[in-house]
Amino acid sequence: MCADTTEPTDAPAETIDYKDTLNLPRTEFPMRAGLPKREPEWLERWQRLAVYDRLRAQEGRTPYVLHDGPPYANGNLHIGHALNKILKDMVVRSHQMMGFDARYVPGWDCHGLPIEWKIEEQYRAKGQDKDDVDTVAFRQECRRFAEAWVDVQRDEFKRLGITGAWDRPYLTMDFHAERVIAEEFQKFLMNGTLYQGSKPVMWSPVEQTALAEAEVEYHEKESPTIWVKFAAEGEGDLAGAYVVIWTTTPWTIPSNKAVVYGADIAYGLYEVTGTPDECWADVGDRYLLADDLAADVMTRARLEPDQWRRVRDVTAEELSALSLRHPLAGAEGSEGEWDELRDFRAADFVTDTEGTGFVHCAPSHGMEEYDLYRGLGMLEQVLTYNVMDDGSFRASLPFFGGKRILTDKGKEGDANKAVIDKLAEVGGLLARGRIKHSYPHSWRSKAPVIYRNTPQWFAAIDRPVGDGQDANGTTIRERALTCIDQVTWTPASGRNRLHSMMEARPDWVLSRQRAWGVPLTCFVKKGALPTDPDFLLKSEKVNARVLEAFEAEGADAWYAENAKARFLGNDADPDAYDQVFDVLDVWFDSGSTHAFVLRDREDGAPDGIADLYLEGTDQHRGWFHSSMLQSVGTTGRAPYRGVLTHGFTLDEKGMKMSKSLGNIIAPQKVVDQYGADILRLWVAQTDYTADQRIGPEILKGTADAYRRLRNTMRFLLGSLADVTEADRTDPADMPELERWVLHRLAELDAFVRERYAAHDFQAAFQAVFTFATVDLSAFYFDVRKDALYCDGDTPRRRAARTVLDLLFHRLTTWLAPVLVFTMEEVWLERYPGEDSSVHLTDFPDTPAEWRDAALAAKWSTIRRTRRAVTGALEIARRDKVIGASLEAAPIVHVPEDVAAVLRDVSFDDLCITSGIEVTTDPAPPEAHRIEGASDIGVVFARAEGQKCQRCWKILPDVGTHPHPGVCARCEAALQDRGA
Known part of the structure; x- marks a missing residue:
C-alpha cells in the first residue's frame, strides 16, 4: 500500500472489512515525545540499573x-x-x-x-x-x-x-x-625549576592577587594619555633639548628608569617658533621626535604647522651619547627620588607607528622593558616597588604616596590625575588627551588589572x-x-x-596571594637571598611529612598552629626558616x-x-x-x-550572549521546554570546531528534525510488532531492493564508526539522518508499505521484515550516543525488561559481504528513473488529474541500457503506481523530463481496471476472484488468512 492512501469514495459492497485483514503497524510508541516529563524517569532507571558500573564490569x-x-x-x-x-x-x-x-x-x-x-x-x-x-x-x-x-x-x-x-x-x-x-x-x-623572582605580573588591585593570562579578558577602556618631556644632557646642540615620550599609563611615570629609541628609526630635532595662548610649549623649545610622528605630536601640543620647524637630522649615534633627566628631578619636595639620570638606549620593540618614537620604560610595570633590562643584567638598577597590593603608591613616595591607581570598586583612582597635575606643575608636560583602547580586565571582578613588579614564585621553563x-x-x-x-x-x-x-611564553607564575587553595609547601631560609643556593629548603623527609598530613587532613594542615615545627621536625631549625603562605595558581x-x-x-x-x-x-x-x-x-x-x-556559543544573530542584551539561552530552559535530547541533537548538528549559534528558531528546526527521526523509528516499531525468527531471511534470498538497503547499511556502518572515532558527530549524525529520512522514509519505507501491509506470508514480506529488524538495531545504537533518552525509549518499546537498555549494547557487526558496488550502481540508475516518474506524477496530482499515484500507469521512455535494468525489477511497485510501461521508443516532445535525466521521458497515463478494495491498486483482474472487489495478490493473502 502506498504512502498516499486516499480513502475510496465508494464503500465496498461485501461485508468483509478489508482493513481488518491488513498487516497495519501496531505500536504504542507515541508520536508526541513528552521529553521534559519522561526523561527524568529514564535517568532514575539508569541509576537503578547502575548502567555505568555494569559497563565497567565488562571484561576484555x-x-x-x-x-x-x-x-x-x-x-x-x-x-x-x-x-x-x-x-x-x-x-x-x-x-x-x-x-x-x-x-x-x-x-x-x-x-x-x-x-x-x-x-x-x-x-x-x-x-x-x-x-x-x-x-x-x-x-x-x-x-x-x-x-x-x-x-x-x-x-x-x-x-x-x-x-x-x-x-x-x-x-x-x-x-x-x-x-x-x-x-x-x-x-x-x-x-631545580622553582625559584622566587621579582618581575611584573598581571595584578588585580581589586582582588589583590596575581593573575594568569587565562584569568584575563580584554575590554575597551578609556585612559588618560600624556606626552612627557625628558631633558637631554650631553654635548652639542642636543643638550637641553627634550626627548618626548607618550604613555597611556601616567601612573607609571614615577617608576620610570629609562627611555629607549629605535636604532633604525629616522629622528629629527624640532624647534618651536611660535605658540598659541594655551600651550605647554615655549618658543625656542627643541624636541627630539621620530620624523613620521612629529606632525602629530605638534598637533597634540596645539601648535599650528607654521609654529614649529625641523632643524636637522638626528642619528642613532648622537642619541646614544645622551643621558636624560626625569621631569620630576629636582622638584621641590621630591627628596631626590628622581634625581638620578635615566638610562637612554636603543631597543628592538620601539616603532614609529604611534606615539613619539621614544618609549618610556618602567621595567617594574612592563614585560618588554623588564626583559630588556634582564638581558642587560641591570634589573637591580631599574626595578622599583612603588605600587602596593591594593594598587596604591607606597606611602613614602614623594607627591604621590597613598594615591590609588584603582579604587576598591575597580574604578579609576586619583593616581593618574596626581601625576599629570604634578608634571604640568613642574613643566614636564607637553600635551594630554584621552584614548579608548583594548585593556586587560580580571574575568572575575571585571576590574582593570595592572602590570606590577612583585615577588612571586615561578617555574623556570628554560632551566634544565x-x-x-x-x-x-x-x-x-x-x-x-x-x-x-x-x-x-x-x-x-x-x-x-x-x-x-x-x-613565546615567559616563566610560569605559580603563586597567588590568597587563602583558598593548595599552599606552596616550601620553606625559605631567613636572611638568604633568592639567588643563594640554600635559600630553599630541599628535604625529602620534610616533604613526606607534609604529604602525609595533607592526605589525612587536607591542605588546612599547612595553616594549623605549630605547623612549621611539625613539618620541619628534626630536619631543620624552625627559627631559621620562614614558611611560605602563598597558594598555588x-x-x-x-x-x-x-x-x-x-x-x-x-x-x-x-x-x-x-x-x-x-x-x-x-x-x-x-x-x-x-x-x-x-x-x-x-x-x-x-x-x-x-x-x-x-568554539563558543552565540545567539542566532552571531552575538555573544549577555544579560544586558537579553539573549542568553540557558540549558535548563531548553530542557524544560523541549527536553535534553533536543539540546543534544542541536550539538550533534553543529560544527563545533567553529562558534555555534543557538536560539528559538534554531531550536524549532532541531525539534522538527527530531520529529522526522521519531517518525522513522515509530514506523520500524510498528512494522516489527509481531516479527519472529520465522521471518528471518538470508540476504542471498532477498529481493534486490532489500540487498540494496543492506549495501547502504554496510557503507553507513563503516562511515559512522569512522566519524565517531574522529569525533565528527555532525557528519555521523547527518549521514544517519539523511539515510533515515531520504533512503528509508522517502523511498524504501514508501515502496515497501504495500508489501508489508497487504502481502500474505510471502518471501518478499519476510525479507522486508528481516531488513527492518537489521535497520532497527543499527539505527537505535548509532543514534544512542546522541539521542540517549529517545533511543532508550525506542529500545524498551521492543525489548522491555528490568535489565534492558540500549546503552548496554554495542554497535552491531555489519558483514562486509553486504557491500555490492555493482548492485548499488544499478539501483542508482533505477532511482534516477524513478525520480523522473514521480516528478511527472506530482504534476498530475498538482493539476488534479489524479488524487493518488495508484491511479496512474505511466509510459516511461528510456534508452536500451536503462530498459535492461528495469526489466529485472517491479518498477510499478517502486513508483507506487498500478501499472507502468517501459519502452525504448523515442519520447514525444510533451514527455516529462527532469534535470540530470534528460534521456528519460515520462508520459502520463491512467491505470485501467477497478480499484482493489484492499490494496487500492487499479487492476484489470479486480472482481474476478472469490472475494469480490480484490486483486489476485489480495485474494491470495485472504486465502492465507483463512478468510
Whole structure:
C-alpha cells in the first residue's frame, strides 16, 4: 500500500472489512515525545540499573579515557557548559558502543579566587573583614560553598543525560587531590625549576592577587594619555633639548628608569617658533621626535604647522651619547627620588607607528622593558616597588604616596590625575588627551588589572629540569614543544596555537596571594637571598611529612598552629626558616589532575595518559597549556594523546550572549521546554570546531528534525510488532531492493564508526539522518508499505521484515550516543525488561559481504528513473488529474541500457503506481523530463481496471476472484488468512 492512501469514495459492497485483514503497524510508541516529563524517569532507571558500573564490569575491552576538564564549582551551568559536556558524552558513549571500555570521571575545580571572592562578599555584607577571620575557618567556608555548587551542577549535568562516575567524581579540594597537588609542586622544588623572582605580573588591585593570562579578558577602556618631556644632557646642540615620550599609563611615570629609541628609526630635532595662548610649549623649545610622528605630536601640543620647524637630522649615534633627566628631578619636595639620570638606549620593540618614537620604560610595570633590562643584567638598577597590593603608591613616595591607581570598586583612582597635575606643575608636560583602547580586565571582578613588579614564585621553563636527561628535551619549554607534535589535535590548527604560545611564553607564575587553595609547601631560609643556593629548603623527609598530613587532613594542615615545627621536625631549625603562605595558581591544580585522576584512580588511565582532553578554544592558554607544562615538568611527557577543541556559543544573530542584551539561552530552559535530547541533537548538528549559534528558531528546526527521526523509528516499531525468527531471511534470498538497503547499511556502518572515532558527530549524525529520512522514509519505507501491509506470508514480506529488524538495531545504537533518552525509549518499546537498555549494547557487526558496488550502481540508475516518474506524477496530482499515484500507469521512455535494468525489477511497485510501461521508443516532445535525466521521458497515463478494495491498486483482474472487489495478490493473502 502506498504512502498516499486516499480513502475510496465508494464503500465496498461485501461485508468483509478489508482493513481488518491488513498487516497495519501496531505500536504504542507515541508520536508526541513528552521529553521534559519522561526523561527524568529514564535517568532514575539508569541509576537503578547502575548502567555505568555494569559497563565497567565488562571484561576484555581496551580502555578509552576522556579526561574531564574541571568546570568551576560556582554558579549554574550556562550553554557553553552544556555544549562541552554533551560533546564529551557523545565521545564516551560512541567509543563504548564501538567496543571500548570508555571511562569518564567528572571533576570540579574547587579552589581559587572566585569562591574566595564570594565568601569575602558575604563577610563585607556583614561588616566584617576577611583578614580578621581565622584562615582555617575561612577556608572551610570556601569548601562548603564549593560543595554546595558541586551538588547543583552535578544534578544539572546528569539532567543532560551525561554518563559517568557521578557518585565518585574528582574534586581538586579532596584531601588526596590536595596531597598530590602539593606533591607535584614539590617535584618542581626538588628538580631545580622553582625559584622566587621579582618581575611584573598581571595584578588585580581589586582582588589583590596575581593573575594568569587565562584569568584575563580584554575590554575597551578609556585612559588618560600624556606626552612627557625628558631633558637631554650631553654635548652639542642636543643638550637641553627634550626627548618626548607618550604613555597611556601616567601612573607609571614615577617608576620610570629609562627611555629607549629605535636604532633604525629616522629622528629629527624640532624647534618651536611660535605658540598659541594655551600651550605647554615655549618658543625656542627643541624636541627630539621620530620624523613620521612629529606632525602629530605638534598637533597634540596645539601648535599650528607654521609654529614649529625641523632643524636637522638626528642619528642613532648622537642619541646614544645622551643621558636624560626625569621631569620630576629636582622638584621641590621630591627628596631626590628622581634625581638620578635615566638610562637612554636603543631597543628592538620601539616603532614609529604611534606615539613619539621614544618609549618610556618602567621595567617594574612592563614585560618588554623588564626583559630588556634582564638581558642587560641591570634589573637591580631599574626595578622599583612603588605600587602596593591594593594598587596604591607606597606611602613614602614623594607627591604621590597613598594615591590609588584603582579604587576598591575597580574604578579609576586619583593616581593618574596626581601625576599629570604634578608634571604640568613642574613643566614636564607637553600635551594630554584621552584614548579608548583594548585593556586587560580580571574575568572575575571585571576590574582593570595592572602590570606590577612583585615577588612571586615561578617555574623556570628554560632551566634544565633535574639532570636534564630526557628524550623530549632538557627544559620544560623544549619538552612541551616536542610533546605537542606527539599529540593528535582536532582541529589540526590547535597544534599551531599551543605551539606558538609555548614558544613565546615567559616563566610560569605559580603563586597567588590568597587563602583558598593548595599552599606552596616550601620553606625559605631567613636572611638568604633568592639567588643563594640554600635559600630553599630541599628535604625529602620534610616533604613526606607534609604529604602525609595533607592526605589525612587536607591542605588546612599547612595553616594549623605549630605547623612549621611539625613539618620541619628534626630536619631543620624552625627559627631559621620562614614558611611560605602563598597558594598555588588554580591552573596548577587543574594541570595536576592527570596525576590524581589518570594515574591514581583505578578507573583512570592504565599508563596515566588520557586518550582525549576536550574543552573550548580558550583552553589553549588555560587547561591544555597548564596540563602540558605541569606534566612535562614532572613526567617528561604530555598528559594526553589527543586534544579536541570547540568554539563558543552565540545567539542566532552571531552575538555573544549577555544579560544586558537579553539573549542568553540557558540549558535548563531548553530542557524544560523541549527536553535534553533536543539540546543534544542541536550539538550533534553543529560544527563545533567553529562558534555555534543557538536560539528559538534554531531550536524549532532541531525539534522538527527530531520529529522526522521519531517518525522513522515509530514506523520500524510498528512494522516489527509481531516479527519472529520465522521471518528471518538470508540476504542471498532477498529481493534486490532489500540487498540494496543492506549495501547502504554496510557503507553507513563503516562511515559512522569512522566519524565517531574522529569525533565528527555532525557528519555521523547527518549521514544517519539523511539515510533515515531520504533512503528509508522517502523511498524504501514508501515502496515497501504495500508489501508489508497487504502481502500474505510471502518471501518478499519476510525479507522486508528481516531488513527492518537489521535497520532497527543499527539505527537505535548509532543514534544512542546522541539521542540517549529517545533511543532508550525506542529500545524498551521492543525489548522491555528490568535489565534492558540500549546503552548496554554495542554497535552491531555489519558483514562486509553486504557491500555490492555493482548492485548499488544499478539501483542508482533505477532511482534516477524513478525520480523522473514521480516528478511527472506530482504534476498530475498538482493539476488534479489524479488524487493518488495508484491511479496512474505511466509510459516511461528510456534508452536500451536503462530498459535492461528495469526489466529485472517491479518498477510499478517502486513508483507506487498500478501499472507502468517501459519502452525504448523515442519520447514525444510533451514527455516529462527532469534535470540530470534528460534521456528519460515520462508520459502520463491512467491505470485501467477497478480499484482493489484492499490494496487500492487499479487492476484489470479486480472482481474476478472469490472475494469480490480484490486483486489476485489480495485474494491470495485472504486465502492465507483463512478468510
